[in-house]
Amino acid sequence: MGPRVCQVCNEAQSKYKCPSCRAPYCSVPCFKKHKETPCVSPLPSEENPKSTCVLPVQSEETSSSFSSAAAPESLVERPITVTEPSAVLERHQLEAIASSSELRDALKDKSLQKLIGSIDCSTDAENELDKAMEVEVFRLLTDKILSAINP
Structure with a gap:
């Protein structure tokens, strides 16, 4: 794939892509x-089968810290609804x-x-x-999370 033209000005070579829709600018x-x-984020569809959810691969350096820049981009938008206010985690949780090194280590697992x-x-x-809860490595992760928030 060669250089792409900016989809906004249609003149200059694009250097970047919109984080939401991937349009070059x-x-x-x-x-x-x-x-x-x-x-809007592109979703996989029958009309656009090549469109997929893209998750950046994290290096050893980025996997050890939590930051919004290292977080995977979700291409599925969901409304945020809270049906049980008691289920919302507090800041200390x-x-x-x-800050859990045990959780950071667990999250290095590629299958997870x-x-x-x-x-x-x-x-x-x-x-x-629900399907993930049937996988042992995922259940272990959820147990570690619960242990971290309920010491």
Whole structure:
């Protein structure tokens, strides 16, 4: 694949891609212009079978720290709804998860990363989560998370 032309100005060679829709653009002004109109993430479909959920591979350096830059991009948008307010984690619980070396080590497992990615990219995440709970490595991860938030 050769160089692509910016889809905003249609003049310059693109250097970047929109994190949401993957449209190529060449500069910050073009990106700002692109964002004036809401864009959507491409979803795999029969019309576009090559479109898939893309999960960046993390290196040893990035897998040891939690940051939004290292987080996989989900191409499936879901509304955030809370049916049980008591199920929302408190800040100290989130910090306990983020600071757990045991959890960081567990998340280095490539099969676990793939499993989490399949849940995140699924249009039926709840069903995928149910299937994941049948996999031992995923159950162990959930046990470690529960131990971190309920010491």
